[in-house]
Amino acid sequence: MNFDTASLTGRGGRADNEDACDWTAGGGLTAWVVADGLGGEQGGEIASRLAVETFLESFRLDPFLSSEALLSYVAQADRTIQVRQAADENLARMGSTIVAAVCDGQRLRAIHLGDSRFYWFRRGKVFFQTKDHSLPQALCDAGIIAPEEVRSHPNRNVLLGCLGSPDRPTPSVSPEWEIEPGSALLLCTDGFWAPLREEEMEGTLLHAANAADWLARMLELRHQREPALSDNDNYTAIGVFAGGIQSPKD
Template sequence: MLALQTTYTSQTGQRKRNEDTCGYWTSDTACCWVVSDGAGGHGSGDVASQLVVNTTLTQFEAKPEVSEQVVTDLTTGAHSAVMEHKHRNPEGDDMHATVAVLLIDAGTRQAVWAHVGDTRIYLFRRRKIALQTRDHSLVQQLIDAGYGNEEIIRTHPQRNMLTSAIGSNDEMTISVSGTPILVEEGDLFLMCTDGWWEYLEEHVMEEMLEDATSAKEWLEVMAQRVESSAKENADNYTAVAIQVGELEEVTTVIR
């Protein structure tokens, strides 16, 4: 049976309200983590992200199974909940949200995930990034088409424009991990909104993890970097770290 430890932070940044929401539900077998970044005027971004997280966790608690189909159903269920709320409140604005969902079966050691938008999931193995989701964003499309490299993803003036979102009237794209992967002792999953990863390049995440003794310590160090690097009117930021067992020992080689 896997030992799983969860650490998280969700902060307002320099905005008036926090439109990020995160949550998790765990049992001795199946476990679910979800992060959502809401958007919309008059506080409706709060409502959107809370609907996404609450709906996802409620659905999973009713059917705590880990599979590609289940994580897809959880995501479409969250989308339906936001769309239903919008239909019941036609006077409201066009609220929408991102979502990232991670499921782990602690018995079989299998993990699957899905995401919509630019809230990300990373898998760190032996303190290096082994897997990373790809954003549903205009800038990611530009990079894929050869109109720039990964460096523009944090600086482009249209970096916040999404090509898929929960609650959008357009057709929604869901990216799913596919065949479940087997997690290993020492693995770390990081789920984070764009207000977090915008100020932490991937090599910085790895460098900070090299010196960390736990997911909690790692998250605290990264949060300090986000706070110190944040610009005026910096976005909300949320990060959830899931540590599998104990981190492997760091070996320092003296030459």
């Protein structure tokens, strides 16, 4: 199966962009990765870059789709960050989220740690999305706040797991699914998804001619939001059309 892949990133209202993203192919598989360096900590940009580069390097050396393989790629990314932390006291508190997906053209699996998200759209609708490792998501799971409150919660950026943490939290790995032509994938940092509702992601997907067009349409909506929601964070996203470029709906 062919994949039409596009990406975008921006610093938003911040002085620096601490996000990173990339993708690669090897051994008949394709891997996509997005990472968000922890804001406010020195070295966030370094942490996210190390996360993406190490994950993809580990994948290229031993490309597999199993949950064990994906966990090993993330573990290696975490070790790389931990080694860099120990070598430079100025980087001792750096960290990063990570979200990745791997596909062999027929089967798909995703992994994440933190609040960067993976969305899988089937037949134009959200079929699966990851659950954040964050305080607001925990409050939502406990029934204390509603799902729609996660985006605007005052403690939205309080993470319960990330790369570089001394607690060494366990990433969440999705089931393995069969992927069909016409599916779309979205991997993105919280600065991208937070200002957008899932139905808006679906609506822009319906009219998009390709992955780049889809991302551009979502970015335009993001920029239309109130500054408190959209302009105070870096934003990064990878969009993927499975089966190549599709025919948009009028």
